[in-house]
Amino acid sequence: MIGELLAAYLEHSSLERFEQLRAAALAHPAYDPYGSVLREAQGYLSRKRPRAARDLLLRSSRGWVLAPEFHNLLSVAFGLTGNEEEARLEAALARCLLDGILSTGDGSRQRPYLVSCPSDEYAILEALGKQMTSQTLTENDGRMCDVLTTDDGESYWFDIAAAFARLREGAPAECAPRRWWEFWKR
Numbered sequence: 001m002i003g004e005l006l007a008a009y010l011e012h013s014s015l016e017r018f019e020q021l022r023a024a025a026l027a028h029p030a031y032d033p034y035g036s037v038l039r040e041a042q043g044y045l046s047r048k049r050p051r052a053a054r055d056l057l058l059r060s061s062r063g064w065v066l067a068p069e070f071h072n073l074l075s076v077a078f079g080l081t082g083n084e085e086e087a088r089l090e091a092a093l094a095r096c097l098l099d100g101i102l103s104t105g106d107g108s109r110q111r112p113y114l115v116s117c118p119s120d121e122y123a124i125l126e127a128l129g130k131q132m133t134s135q136t137l138t139e140n141d142g143r144m145c146d147v148l149t150t151d152d153g154e155s156y157w158f159d160i161a162a163a164f165a166r167l168r169e170g171a172p173a174e175c176a177p178r179r180w181w182e183f184w185k186r
Helices: 002-011 015-027 037-046 050-063 068-080 084-102 118-127 161-169
Strands: 132-140 143-150 155-159
Touching: 002 015, 002 084, 015 084, 037 050, 037 068, 050 068, 068 084, 068 118, 084 118, 118 143, 118 155, 143 161
Parallel strands: none
Antiparallel strands: 132 143, 143 155
């Protein structure tokens, strides 16, 4: 189902289709917003081990389908292992997902961006050309939000209710390795 929703969103990007994709991805048992996969993959890449990064990311893809940073890292890993076509596809997917997140709000208290993991917040700031100086966890109309303040004094609100709820539920069970396009399979 997530694969079909992702294909539909990529075919015609709209807020409605992104919200459908987001709901399905957040409900998936492999969704792990506070997992260490991105940090581990960055470590492999910094140690010039792109195949290890690629393999880790591919094994973990079902839980990170919405995260632009996941797809950016996979793009780098594919590029460093000589698979330029996959690298281009992952970079394009990252941008499409970032656009989807941006379409969910405007970063204000009244319309915070809906994010699925902390890395989404930093990806948004990077896309906006902003540098974070502080971060605050707060409640906003009964929903948990991160408020990131930037070096120009602006504050950006991010609705993290879904990620926070998953944190309270506990981490998902380990996932068996799959090809990246099979992330929705159990």
